[in-house]
Amino acid sequence: MNCKKARLLSMKLMDNQLESKAKELLLSHLSSCPRCRNFYKQTLQLKSILSHLPSPKVSPFFQERVRAKIRAKEGIRIPSLRFRVAKAVATVFLVIVVITSIWVTLRRPKEEDFLNNYVTQHIYYTMQNPFMREDAMLRMVLISEK
Amino acid sequence: MKGDLSQEPDHVIVERIREGEEEVFDILIARYKDSLFKFIYYNLPQREEAEDIAQESFLKAFLALPRLRNPRRFKTWLFSIALNLVRDHKREFKRKPSLPLEDLPGNLEPTALDDPSDDVENEDLLKRVREGIERLPSKLREVLILYDMQGFSYEEIASIVHCPLGTVKSRLFKARQMLREMLSPYIEGDEDEL
Numbered sequence: 048m049n050c051k052k053a054r055l056l057s058m059k060l061m062d063n064q065l066e067s068k069a070k071e072l073l074l075s076h077l078s079s080c081p082r083c084r085n086f087y088k089q090t091l092q093l094k095s096i097l098s099h100l101p102s103p104k105v106s107p108f109f110q111e112r113v114r115a116k117i118r119a120k121e122g123i124r125i126p127s128l129r130f131r132v133a134k135a136v137a138t139v140f141l142v143i144v145v146i147t148s149i150w151v152t153l154r155r156p157k158e159e160d161f162l163n164n165y166v167t168q169h170i171y172y173t174m175q176n177p178f179m180r181e182d183a184m185l186r187m188v189l190i191s192e193k
Numbered sequence: 194m195k196g197d198l199s200q201e202p203d204h205v206i207v208e209r210i211r212e213g214e215e216e217v218f219d220i221l222i223a224r225y226k227d228s229l230f231k232f233i234y235y236n237l238p239q240r241e242e243a244e245d246i247a248q249e250s251f252l253k254a255f256l257a258l259p260r261l262r263n264p265r266r267f268k269t270w271l272f273s274i275a276l277n278l279v280r281d282h283k284r285e286f287k288r289k290p291s292l293p294l295e296d297l298p299g300n301l302e303p304t305a306l307d308d309p310s311d312d313v314e315n316e317d318l319l320k321r322v323r324e325g326i327e328r329l330p331s332k333l334r335e336v337l338i339l340y341d342m343q344g345f346s347y348e349e350i351a352s353i354v355h356c357p358l359g360t361v362k363s364r365l366f367k368a369r370q371m372l373r374e375m376l377s378p379y380i381e382g383d384e385d386e387l
Contacts, residue, residue, distance in 0.1 A: 116252045
């Protein structure tokens with residue numbers, strides 16, 4: 048194993064991401080190479096220092112300030128999921144109501160249709176009844192003679 | 194109500210906010226304000242600006258919450274928003290890479306380095322580490338902070354900084370190597386190096 052490879056694997060070792068076989072090879076290299084051993088120790092120490100660096104705290108009014116900014120922007124806020132769902136349902140309902148009312152209006156029988164139907168039915172029943180049929184035919188003859 | 198939710202995972206809280214309980218966003222602020230501020234602070238060590246950006250990050254996250262696809266990844270998403278704001282800020286105000294050490298916050302937590310009796314030495318070392326971090330190129334610094342200081346996984350970092358996994362690993366390697374070289378005289382190694 049050369050030093051370049053050993054240093055790459057050293058990083059993996061300190062992040063616990065090295066397989067056991069590679070780990071053995073690396074440890075063997077580190078035991079015989081002071082430069083790489085130094086590299087490993089220093090990088091390991093650095094990692095420890097980084098994880099312990101001081102954590103600056105936010106100011107005590109941080110949360111209040113965020114809330115105030117949220118309130119100020121509330122007007123342009125994207126509405127919540129519940130509100131958006133309710134809005135979508137209301138829109139669909141409105142569209143259904145409008146389409147249904149248009150359909151009902153178009154399908155309603157007009158007065159002329161009603162009269163035509165009435166005359167047709169009247170003629171039909173008249174022709175079915177023999178007495179009325181004769182009477183009707185006689186009237187038609189008289190009308191035509193006139 | 195809020196007390197009940199304080200132990201709940203992020204995605205449960207996010208769903209409650211989306212359903213209209215906006216006040217529970219406070220739980221997420223309380224949960225992440227310090228770690229987010231630390232992340233921004235070490236990327237942009239002007240305290241006032243770092244805090245403004247942290248507030249702005251929460252605001253943007255709140256406003257865009259209905260668009261968050263995977264609520265389980267809220268933390269990663271929040272840090273991604275913060276990183277974009279940090280980058281925007283840096284683009285807007287190109288600054289010299291100088292660290293205002295006098296700007297160190299007064300209420301820092303005590304460090305947990307090995308030996309408490311070495312406080313003075315530790316303090317000096319910490320200053321040098323901070324200077325070293327500040328001198329790193331931005332892209333290397335971002336990855337180093339996210340991995341070694343914030344404990345994110347490679348995958349999460351790839352998602353935050355918008356780059357492939359391999360790039361995250363190589364940036365981390367380079368960052369550690371550069372920082373080690375800068376601080377080599379101040380950190381322990383083997384006596385028998387040469």
